[in-house]
Amino acid sequence: MTTTRTDIPRTSGRVRILALLTALSAMLVSACGLGTAGGYSPSGTLSGDLEDVDLSGASVAVGSKNFTEQILLGKMAVILFQSAGADVQDLTNIPGSSSARQAMIEGDVNMQWEYTGSAWTTYLNHDDPIPDERKQYEAVRDEEKANGLVWLPPAPMNNTYGFATTKEVADRLDVSTLSDMAKVPRADRTLCVESEFANRNDGLIPMLEAYGLSPADVDQSLMDTGAVYAATAGGTCNFGEVFTTDGRIKALDLQILEDDKQFFPKYNLSAVVAQGLIDDYPQIADLFAPVSEKLDDETLIDLNARIDVDGEEPTDVAWDWLRDEGFIDG
Numbered sequence: 001m002t003t004t005r006t007d008i009p010r011t012s013g014r015v016r017i018l019a020l021l022t023a024l025s026a027m028l029v030s031a032c033g034l035g036t037a038g039g040y041s042p043s044g045t046l047s048g049d050l051e052d053v054d055l056s057g058a059s060v061a062v063g064s065k066n067f068t069e070q071i072l073l074g075k076m077a078v079i080l081f082q083s084a085g086a087d088v089q090d091l092t093n094i095p096g097s098s099s100a101r102q103a104m105i106e107g108d109v110n111m112q113w114e115y116t117g118s119a120w121t122t123y124l125n126h127d128d129p130i131p132d133e134r135k136q137y138e139a140v141r142d143e144e145k146a147n148g149l150v151w152l153p154p155a156p157m158n159n160t161y162g163f164a165t166t167k168e169v170a171d172r173l174d175v176s177t178l179s180d181m182a183k184v185p186r187a188d189r190t191l192c193v194e195s196e197f198a199n200r201n202d203g204l205i206p207m208l209e210a211y212g213l214s215p216a217d218v219d220q221s222l223m224d225t226g227a228v229y230a231a232t233a234g235g236t237c238n239f240g241e242v243f244t245t246d247g248r249i250k251a252l253d254l255q256i257l258e259d260d261k262q263f264f265p266k267y268n269l270s271a272v273v274a275q276g277l278i279d280d281y282p283q284i285a286d287l288f289a290p291v292s293e294k295l296d297d298e299t300l301i302d303l304n305a306r307i308d309v310d311g312e313e314p315t316d317v318a319w320d321w322l323r324d325e326g327f328i329d330g
Helices: 013-031 068-083 097-106 116-123 133-147 167-173 179-183 204-210 225-234 247-251 275-280 283-294 297-308 314-324
Strands: 059-063 087-091 111-115 149-151 161-166 190-194 219-223 239-243 254-256 269-274
Touching: 059 068, 059 097, 068 087, 068 111, 068 283, 068 297, 068 314, 097 111, 097 116, 111 116, 116 133, 133 149, 133 269, 149 275, 161 167, 161 225, 190 225, 219 225, 225 239, 225 247, 225 254, 239 254, 247 254, 247 297, 269 275, 269 283, 275 283, 297 314
Parallel strands: 059 087, 059 111, 190 219, 190 239
Antiparallel strands: 111 269, 149 269, 161 239, 161 254
16 A cells, blocks of 8 residues: 555654654653653554454554643554554644644644544634534534545544532532622632633633623633642632543542533544545544544543543553453453
């Protein structure tokens, strides 16, 4: 099978820079408590529904963003591709969503997991999300063809944004929905948010406006993603911006406020592959279909918690899950 240049990540300065940033980010994140397995990922033998998939000869550069769930999913992809016989470059843990997206657009990465909501509102610059999950996926899939990207069928999980609080705060302020936030005293509207969320067009300011508030109506503290959960649980702020499949929500006994006006887009997960790569190796779709079907909210919450709460390595968690689900032997 012939491999075209569109399938091979260019060995340009961008690749070397991405590799350096990835290594630096891994060290920094590790220092903050998230262990990563660096560039090492084991490979085994595909089994079960995947046993007939053979990607020998394929050259794949797997990317991911630099938060727990993305690193975990990226390591899953690396293990799957290696076990299928592909030549794999591990570029997981790229700092920032925009850098990860650019790597995919430029061809330095030719496979990564992405979220439909991120693509629709941030990458494709649409102001209004599509409430229906299937229709939003199809709209993203169709529009991304112009960018040379193929969105494989989505997983059932929806890692959208949300706001969480403690049971004590929820009871004291009588809040269960985001609409309730407008009813609490101004002094109690203290929010912990990450800097990226504060500047997204599906983020803080539009969310406040949708619920009848403005930035002047709240006190906000900008934090790193991981710090938001501990700050919310510890009472630094009453409401913290979270990812709804983050394992720390369950571990810290936080409660998510209902998005009763359905402001936040659906963030269903899809494996995204460069058009040239999947044209030459269409079995990639068969590799990811049964895996995606198993990735629901509860599964990701539990796997994320093993990393963020229990301190396990993303590679080990990815390997264990793929083996336990019967996708690999080894």
